[in-house]
Amino acid sequence: MLxxxxxxxxxxxxxxxxxxxxxxxxxxxxxxxxxxxSYQAILYGSLAKTGHGHGTDSVIRAAFAPKTCEIIFSDSDxxxxxxxxxxxxxxxxxxxxxxxxxxxxGGGDIEIVGRxxxxxxxxxxxxxxSEISAYCKSHNMRLSTYVESVENSSLKEYLFEVxxxxxRSIMEGLSMTGTLPGGLGVERKAQYLFNQVHIDExxxxxxxxxxxxxxxxxxxxxxxxxxxxxxxxxxxxxxVPSVLLYMQEKKQFSDQDIIRALEVAGLIGNIVKExxxxxxxxxxxxxxxxxxCSMASAALCELFGMGIDQIEYAAEVAMEHYLGLTCDPxxxxxxxxxxxRNAVAAxxxxxxxxxxxxxxGTRKIAFDEVVHTMYETGKDMPRKYRETAEGGLAKIYxx
Numbered sequence: 350m351l352x353x354x355x356x357x358x359x360x361x362x363x364x365x366x367x368x369x370x371x372x373x374x375x376x377x378x379x380x381x382x383x384x385x386x387s388y389q390a391i392l393y394g395s396l397a398k399t400g401h402g403h404g405t406d407s408v409i410r411a412a413f414a415p416k417t418c419e420i421i422f423s424d425s426d427x428x429x430x431x432x433x434x435x436x437x438x439x440x441x442x443x444x445x446x447x448x449x450x451x452x453x454x455g456g457g458d459i460e461i462v463g464r465x466x467x468x469x470x471x472x473x474x475x476x477x478x479s480e481i482s483a484y485c486k487s488h489n490m491r492l493s494t495y496v497e498s499v500e501n502s503s504l505k506e507y508l509f510e511v512x513x514x515x516x517r518s519i520m521e522g523l524s525m526t527g528t529l530p531g532g533l534g535v536e537r538k539a540q541y542l543f544n545q546v547h548i549d550e551x552x553x554x555x556x557x558x559x560x561x562x563x564x565x566x567x568x569x570x571x572x573x574x575x576x577x578x579x580x581x582x583x584x585x586x587x588x589v590p591s592v593l594l595y596m597q598e599k600k601q602f603s604d605q606d607i608i609r610a611l612e613v614a615g616l617i618g619n620i621v622k623e624x625x626x627x628x629x630x631x632x633x634x635x636x637x638x639x640x641x642c643s644m645a646s647a648a649l650c651e652l653f654g655m656g657i658d659q660i661e662y663a664a665e666v667a668m669e670h671y672l673g674l675t676c677d678p679x680x681x682x683x684x685x686x687x688x689x690r691n692a693v694a695a696x697x698x699x700x701x702x703x704x705x706x707x708x709x710g711t712r713k714i715a716f717d718e719v720v721h722t723m724y725e726t727g728k729d730m731p732r733k734y735r736e737t738a739e740g741g742l743a744k745i746y747x748x
Contacts, residue, residue, distance in 0.1 A: 350473035350623045352500055353615030357511045358457050358579040362571030363683040365583040366433050366628055367396060367403035370453030374461075375412035378437045382447050385439035388418040393434040395630035396453065397422040398737035402531060402681025404574065430462060432630035432735060455628030455636075456581055473499055476623050478664075478716040481616070482657050492660060493609040493651055496616055508608045511578050515567070515590035518577045522566025529572045531682040533748070539566035556595070557696060563591035564692040572684050581618040581627040584634075584683050585641035587691040589614055592645045592698050593652070602652055613651040614644035617664050617716075624717070625724035629676035630736040632727020634687075638694050639671030639723060643716075645698035650705055658712070663705035665716045667698060672719070672726050675734035677741025686742055 360369050375390070382388075390409045392400045400406060406420040433453035439446050450462040460466060475481045485495050497504070522539045529535045542562035550558075567587030571577045580589040593607055618627065621640045626632045646663035655663075671694075679685045733740035 350471055350476045350619055351469065352472055352504070353496065353612065353619055354504070354507055355458070356456070356579065356581050356615045356618040356622065357508070357611070359511065359514050359576065360457065360579070360583075361574050362577050362583045362586070363574060364403040364405075365457040365579050366453045366455050366630060367400060367405045368408045369457035369579075369583065370433065370455075370459050371396070371405050371435060371451075372408040372412050373457065374435065374437065374451040374453070374459050375409045375418075378439065378447075378449060379413050379416075382439040385416065385441055385446060387416055387440045388413045389421065389438040389440070390418055391421045391423050391436040391438070393423050393425060393427075393436075394429050394432045395736040396433050396435055397424065398739060399678060399681030402678065402738065403683065431460075432732070433628070455626060455631065456579055456622065473619070476620065478617075478620055478661060481620075482661065485657055491651070492616055492647075492657060493612045496612040504612075505608055508611050509604065512593075512604060512607055512611060514576065514578050515580075516594060518567040518570045518575060518586075519563050519590060519594060520566075521575065522568075522570040523562065525569065525573075529569060529684055530574075531572075531680065531684065533680055533682055533684055535572075535684045535688075537565075537569050539563075539569055556699070560591050560595045560695050560699070561692040563594055564588065564695045565688060567591065568683075568688040568691045572682065572688065580614070580644060581622065581640050582629070582637045584629060584687050585637040585691060585694070588638065588641035588694045588698060589645045589648060591691070591695045592649055596649065596652055600652075606652060610648035610651045613660065614648035617644045617647045620716070621668075621720050621723075625720045626727065632724060633674055633730050633735050634676040634690065635668075635671045635674040635723050636727055637676070638690050639668045639674060641691070642667040642671060642694040642698050642701070645695060646701035646705070649698060649702040653702065653706075655705060656709075659705040659709040661716045662709040662712045663698075663701040665712070665714055665719050666704055667701045668716070668719045668723060669714065670697070672723055673730070675730065675741045676736040677734060677743040678736065678738055679743050679746045681738045681743075685746070
């Protein structure tokens with residue numbers, strides 16, 4: 350299993366699989382074919398169905414600039430090796446000089462068909478929560494201590510950069526008003542939520558308002574191509590930072606405390622990515638927002654000093670109640686219902702923290718079991734509900 354740095358990527362939104370991954374692939378192909386005078390990109394599956402809304406065409410053209418690149422959104426129903434498949438073709442004097450097929454597998458990562466996978470720098474010998482839990486209990490260590498024992502000394506420095514970027518995305522989002530790009534006319538709501546203070550506001554209502562304002566802020570920055578951190582994806586980027594920033598302000602947790610929480614959250618995201626998927630195109634929004642909610646729940650438990658069984662219970666509850674969640678972005682934009690889903694997931698993470706505090710001893714379902722279930726559920730889900738904008742709200746909504 351890879352470093353948790355692979356879960357937390359700093360970059361521009363709106364989509365790790367539809368913008369980060371294709372941009373990475375196009376840049377790599379451009380570097381490999383410096384003699385080409387033009388390019389063509391053929392997008393298939395979810396990349397074709399929602400690529401325009403996600404800005405896939407724009408990031409590919411930018412990666413090949415100043416040379417031209419023709420973008421083709423294929424409607425072929427041929428079997429694909431992955432739901433996010435693209436062909437990149439290089440031309441010289443009108444003749445094809447090179448061609449690759451790329452899979453954008455989620456979280457900004459890519460694979461090139463027919464090529465040996467890049468050597469994986471696997472540093473975690475244990476890949477299941479049950480294995481890691483047993484090891485930690487036998488060595489009397491917390492999950493965060495385990496992460497620190499496996500990772501190298503650069504992790505904490507990187508996570509401080511991650512945390513500062515997360516906070517910046519929230520603060521920048523709170524400072525902005527206006528309409529998000531893409532044509533849906535979605536108004537930014539983070540600042541409005543944050544400022545809606547009522548004289549008789551209860552503590553619970555304030556918590557809901559502030560956490561949701563933070564979640565809207567980072568998600569709106571993502572939708573507007575701002576700099577965010579994948580956690581584990583662009584589309585689910587605001588769940589983890591919104592709850593951590595709120596709790597830091599409320600309870601005066603130190604940045605060191607937050608870093609340990611991010612370590613545990615990253616471990617949870619890693620386990621899901623290794624054993625299932627974090628790609629909405631592959632497994633629906635349960636793979637993105639469900640994983641983000643599990644990460645945030647586990648991070649909160651770590652912040653409050655809960656034990657491994659409580660952390661597992663919170664992460665399991667968070668994922669279990671997102672099973673079957675479709676990915677149905679209207680117009681292929683990471684706006685409706687994506688932004689609100691981040692806010693709802695943030696509040697659900699806090700609910701999972703509370704349940705773990707009271708009910709962890711009654712747990713029947715293991716986190717590994719719910720991760721496996723999520724993957725099977727995603728694979729059973731009809732393709733139109735997996736980031737194609739052909740089903741669900743994307744089909745029903747009419748402006």
